[in-house]
Amino acid sequence: MSNALSLAASPSPRAGLSAGRGNRSLSLDKLMIFLAFAALFLFFSLTARNFFTVRNVLTLALQTSTITIMGIGVTFTIITGGIDLSIGSVVALSGTVAVMAANLGMPIWLAMVIGLASGVLCGLLNGIIITGLKLPPFIATLGMMMVARGVVLTITNAMSKPAPDAFGHLGNDTLFRYSRQFPGIAYPVFIMILAALVFGFFLRRTRMGRYTYAIGSNEEASRLSGIQVNRVKLVAYMICGFCAALTGIILASRMVTSQPNGGVSYELNAIAASVIGGTSLMGGIGTVGGAVIGSFIIGVLGVGLTMQGASYFVQQIVIGVVVIASVAVDQIRTKKKLVQ
Amino acid sequence: MSETLLRVQEVSKGFPGVQALDKVSFELRKGEVHALVGENGAGKSTLMKILSGVYRPDSGSIIYKGRETRFQNAREAAAAGIGIIYQELNLVPHLTVAQNIFIGREPRTLLGYIDDRKMNVDAAAILGKLNLTIDPATRLNRLSISKQQMVEIAKALSRDSEVLIMDEPTSALTESEIDELFKVIHSLRDRGVGIIYISHRLDELKHIVDRITIFRDGHTIATSEYAAITMDGIINHMVGRKLENLFPPRRNQPTAKKLLEVRHLVQPGVLKDISFDLFQGEILGIAGLMGAGRSELARAIFGADRISSGAIFRDGRKLDIRSPADAIAHGIAYLSENRKEDGLAIKMTLNENVTMANLPEVSRRCSIISRAQELEATRKYVDELDIRTPSLEQRVNNLSGGNQQKVVIAKWLYRDSRILIFDEPTRGIDVGAKFAIYELIERLAREGVGVILISSELPEILGMTDRVLVLHEGSLMATLRTRDTTQEQILNHAAGLQAEAEPLAAATNPQEGSLFDEQRA
Numbered sequence: 001m002s003n004a005l006s007l008a009a010s011p012s013p014r015a016g017l018s019a020g021r022g023n024r025s026l027s028l029d030k031l032m033i034f035l036a037f038a039a040l041f042l043f044f045s046l047t048a049r050n051f052f053t054v055r056n057v058l059t060l061a062l063q064t065s066t067i068t069i070m071g072i073g074v075t076f077t078i079i080t081g082g083i084d085l086s087i088g089s090v091v092a093l094s095g096t097v098a099v100m101a102a103n104l105g106m107p108i109w110l111a112m113v114i115g116l117a118s119g120v121l122c123g124l125l126n127g128i129i130i131t132g133l134k135l136p137p138f139i140a141t142l143g144m145m146m147v148a149r150g151v152v153l154t155i156t157n158a159m160s161k162p163a164p165d166a167f168g169h170l171g172n173d174t175l176f177r178y179s180r181q182f183p184g185i186a187y188p189v190f191i192m193i194l195a196a197l198v199f200g201f202f203l204r205r206t207r208m209g210r211y212t213y214a215i216g217s218n219e220e221a222s223r224l225s226g227i228q229v230n231r232v233k234l235v236a237y238m239i240c241g242f243c244a245a246l247t248g249i250i251l252a253s254r255m256v257t258s259q260p261n262g263g264v265s266y267e268l269n270a271i272a273a274s275v276i277g278g279t280s281l282m283g284g285i286g287t288v289g290g291a292v293i294g295s296f297i298i299g300v301l302g303v304g305l306t307m308q309g310a311s312y313f314v315q316q317i318v319i320g321v322v323v324i325a326s327v328a329v330d331q332i333r334t335k336k337k338l339v340q
Numbered sequence: 341m342s343e344t345l346l347r348v349q350e351v352s353k354g355f356p357g358v359q360a361l362d363k364v365s366f367e368l369r370k371g372e373v374h375a376l377v378g379e380n381g382a383g384k385s386t387l388m389k390i391l392s393g394v395y396r397p398d399s400g401s402i403i404y405k406g407r408e409t410r411f412q413n414a415r416e417a418a419a420a421g422i423g424i425i426y427q428e429l430n431l432v433p434h435l436t437v438a439q440n441i442f443i444g445r446e447p448r449t450l451l452g453y454i455d456d457r458k459m460n461v462d463a464a465a466i467l468g469k470l471n472l473t474i475d476p477a478t479r480l481n482r483l484s485i486s487k488q489q490m491v492e493i494a495k496a497l498s499r500d501s502e503v504l505i506m507d508e509p510t511s512a513l514t515e516s517e518i519d520e521l522f523k524v525i526h527s528l529r530d531r532g533v534g535i536i537y538i539s540h541r542l543d544e545l546k547h548i549v550d551r552i553t554i555f556r557d558g559h560t561i562a563t564s565e566y567a568a569i570t571m572d573g574i575i576n577h578m579v580g581r582k583l584e585n586l587f588p589p590r591r592n593q594p595t596a597k598k599l600l601e602v603r604h605l606v607q608p609g610v611l612k613d614i615s616f617d618l619f620q621g622e623i624l625g626i627a628g629l630m631g632a633g634r635s636e637l638a639r640a641i642f643g644a645d646r647i648s649s650g651a652i653f654r655d656g657r658k659l660d661i662r663s664p665a666d667a668i669a670h671g672i673a674y675l676s677e678n679r680k681e682d683g684l685a686i687k688m689t690l691n692e693n694v695t696m697a698n699l700p701e702v703s704r705r706c707s708i709i710s711r712a713q714e715l716e717a718t719r720k721y722v723d724e725l726d727i728r729t730p731s732l733e734q735r736v737n738n739l740s741g742g743n744q745q746k747v748v749i750a751k752w753l754y755r756d757s758r759i760l761i762f763d764e765p766t767r768g769i770d771v772g773a774k775f776a777i778y779e780l781i782e783r784l785a786r787e788g789v790g791v792i793l794i795s796s797e798l799p800e801i802l803g804m805t806d807r808v809l810v811l812h813e814g815s816l817m818a819t820l821r822t823r824d825t826t827q828e829q830i831l832n833h834a835a836g837l838q839a840e841a842e843p844l845a846a847a848t849n850p851q852e853g854s855l856f857d858e859q860r861a
Contacts, residue, residue: 217685226668
C-alpha cells in the first residue's frame with residue numbers, strides 16, 4: 001500500500017526533488033503554535049486593561065525568561081526519549097551554591113560559574129546513572145530530585161541567606177533604559193535570547209544536535225550507525241543541568257538571597273512548556289523554538305489571567321487544560337497523517 | 341479417525357502487492373496431527389490467522405464441523421473451539437498458572453469476587469488431563485519454557501478446543517522438552533483433537549505427524565500421508581521454483597584476497613566456534629533456519645553484541661571491535677534485518693538518515709553540519725539508487741518498504757564501507773525493488789566490496805552468492821560453493837540432517853583464488 005502511495009504521490013520522482021523544506025507539515029505545526037500564542041496575546045490585549053503596554057510586556061518577558069531557559073534544557077532530554085525531574089531541585093541547589101560562594105568573598109562572576117558547575121555536575125550524574133546503570137531516566141532524575149533537594153537543605157539548614165548586593169545585578173538591572181516609559185530590558189531576557197539562539201543552533205545545526213534527535217527516534221539504529229549513544233545522552237542531561245543552574249542563579253540574583261526551598265515543581269512547568277511547544281515525550285521530536293513559544297504561552301496565560309483578576313488556582317486549571325489540549329490536538333493530527 | 345473436522349476450500353487472501361494465499365485447500369481430521377510446511381512467505385501464517393479469526397478471507401469457504409463458518413474475530417474462533425499457540429508465548433509471567441489459563445474469564449463467586457479456589461481446582465483438572473504435574477498456584481515465570489508452553493496448551497484446551505494450531509512450538513525447546521511436548525501431542529490426538537502442526541524442523545515431523553500439506557507461494561502443492569512421502573519429496577515440493585530472471589547477471593569476480601577472516605567466534609549458547617573467510621569481490625551467503633544464529637553472527641562481527649572469544653581480521657590485521665562504531669571505523673557495515681526497529685530513524689528525514697553514519701563528512705569546523713553538502717550527498721544517492729521520494733526531506737516513515745531499504749543502503753554506501761553485511765535485504769519488499777537491490781549487491785561486489793548476504797530465501801542465496809555458509813543451531817554445518825550445491829543440500833545441512841559434515845576443504849580452503857577463476861571461465 002505504501003509503495004503504491006509513494007508512486008502515486010510522485011509520478012515523476014526526479015522532477016519534484018526540492019531541497020527546500022520538504023516536510024511542510026512540520027513547519028506548519030510550529031506556525032500553528034505561534035498562531036495560538038498570537039491569538040492568546042491578542043485576546044488579553046483586548047480584554048485586560050494595561051496588558052498591552054511596554055512595561056507589562058517587558059515584565060512578561062522577564063517573568064517568562066526562567067521557565068523558557070528551563071524548557072530549552074528539558075527539551076534536550078525529552079528529545080533523547082528521556083526526562084529530567086530534578087530541574088526544580090537543581091535550581092535551588094545551584095542558586096544557593098552561587099550565593100554561598102559569593103558570601104565566602106569570591107568574585108561574583110566566579111561564584112556564578114561555580115553555581116553553574118554544580119548544575120552541570122547534577123546533569124552529568126543524571127546522565128551517568130542513566131547510561132551506566134541503565135536506569136529509566138524517570139527514576140534516575142526522580143532520585144536526583146530528592147538528593148539535590150536534600151543536599152541544599154542540609155548545607156543551608158533550610159535557611160535563606162542574603163547575598164552581597166553586587167549579586168543582585170544580574171537579575172535586577174536592565175539595558176537600554178531611556179525613561180520611565182521604557183524601563184529597559186532586564187538581563188535575564190537577554191540571557192534567555194542568547195540561550196535560545198545558542199542551544200537552538202546547537203540542536204539544529206551541529207552533529208551532537210543531530211545525534212540527539214537520532215537516538216530519540218531510534219536508539220538501536222543510532223548505535224548501529226556508530227553513534228556514541230551514551231556520550232550524546234550525557235551531553236543532553238548536562239545541558240539540562242546547565243539550564244536549570246542558569247535559572248537558579250537568575251532567581252537567586254533577583255531575590256538577592258539563596259532559596260533552598262525554591263524551585264519546587266519547576267520541572268513540571270518546564271516539561272509543560274516543552275510539550276506545548278510540540279516536543280514529543282516519545283522522543284525524536286521537538287525544537288528549541290517550540291519550547292520558547294510554549295513557555296510564552298504559559299507566561300501570557302499567567303500574566304493575562306492575573307490581570308483579569310483570575311486567581312492562581314484558576315490559572316492552574318487553565319494551564320493544565322492547555323497542556324492536555326495541545327497534546328491531544330497533536331495526537332489526533334498525527335493519527336490522521338498516518339491514515340493518509 | 342477419518343471424520344473431517346475442518347475443511348478449507350479454495351481460500352484466497354491478498355494484501356497490497358502480495359497474493360498471500362491463492363485458492364488454497366486444506367483438510368484436518370479428528371484425531372490427527374497434520375503438518376503444514378513451506379518456506380517463509382509460503383502462506384502458512386496467513387492461513388492460520390484466517391482459521392483463528394485474525395484475518396478474513398477474500399474468497400473461498402471454511403467448513404468447520406460440517407458448517408460453513410466465517411469468524412469475525414479471534415474471540416469467536418476461540419469460543420468455537422479453535423485454539424492457536426503462537427511461536428511467542430502469550431502468557432503473563434507474573435500471574436499464576438491458573439490465572440493464566442483462565443485469564444479474561446475467571447470464575448466468580450456469588451459476590452462477584454474471583455473464585456480462586458475453583459480456578460485452581462479447574463486448572464489442576466485440565467493439567468491432569470495432559471498428565472502434567474504442575475501446581476496451578478505456581479507463578480508462571482518460575483516454570484521452564486517447555487512447562488510454560490504446556491500451560492499455553494492447557495489454556496487452549498480449557499476452552500474445549502477441538503482444533504489446536506501450533507506454530508513452531510519447538511523453536512525454543514531443548515531435546516528433552518520436545519519429547520515432553522510430543523507426549524502431550526500424542527495424548528491430545530488420542531482424545532480426538534485435530535492438530536495443525538507448523539514447523540521448519542523437518543527432522544522432527546516423523547515423530548508425530550500423520551499427514552502433511554506443503555505450501556509454496558500461496559498455493560497448496562501437495563497433501564499426503566506422511567508415511568507415503570520422502571524427505572526429498574517434501575523438500576522438492578517446498579522449493580520447486582524457477583530461478584530465471586529473478587536475479588541480475590552475475591559478473592563480480594571474487595579475488596584471492598582475503599578481506600575478512602573470522603576465527604573461532606563464540607557467543608555462549610548462540611554461536612559455536614565459527615570460522616570463515618570473506619574474499620574481496622565475493623558475495624558470501626549465510627543460510628540457516630530461524631534461530632540458527634545468522635543475524636547473531638552478523639551482529640557479533642559488527643560489534644553490536646558481545647562475543648566471549650574469537651578473533652576477526654581484516655586484510656590480515658587483527659581488529660579490536662567493541663562497538664558498532666569500531667566496526668564502522670574499520671569499514672564494516674551491517675544492514676539489519678528489521679529496518680524499522682533498528683535500521684532507520686523513522687521520525688527523521690531521508691536526508692538525515694542517509695548521512696547519519698557519516699556526518700563528519702558533511703560537517704564544517706566545530707562539527708557544524710553543512711546543509712548544502714548534506715543535501716548534495718543525499719541527492720547523489722537518491723539518484724543512484726532511484727529512491728522514489730517527493731523530496732529529500734521527506735520523513736522516512738512515509739516511504740515504501742523498498743525505498744526505506746534503499747535509504748538504509750544509501751547510508752552505508754555513503755560511508756564507503758568495504759565489507760557490507762546484508763541481513764534479509766529483500767524481506768517484505770516487492771519484486772521490482774528486490775531486483776534493484778540484487779543489482780546493487782552485484783555491482784558492489786564487482787567494485788571490490790566484500791558482501792555477506794543473510795537470507796531465508798534459498799533461491800536468493802542460490803541466485804546471488806558465490807559461496808554459502810550453512811548454520812544450524814549456532815554451528816557452521818557446511819561451507820558450500822554455490823554453483824555446486826542445491827537447495828536440497830542446503831536444506832539438509834540447515835535442518836541438521838547431515839550431521840557428519842562432508843569434507844569441506846574444497847570450499848573453505850583459503851588458497852582458492854585459482855578456483856574462482858576457473859569457475860568463472
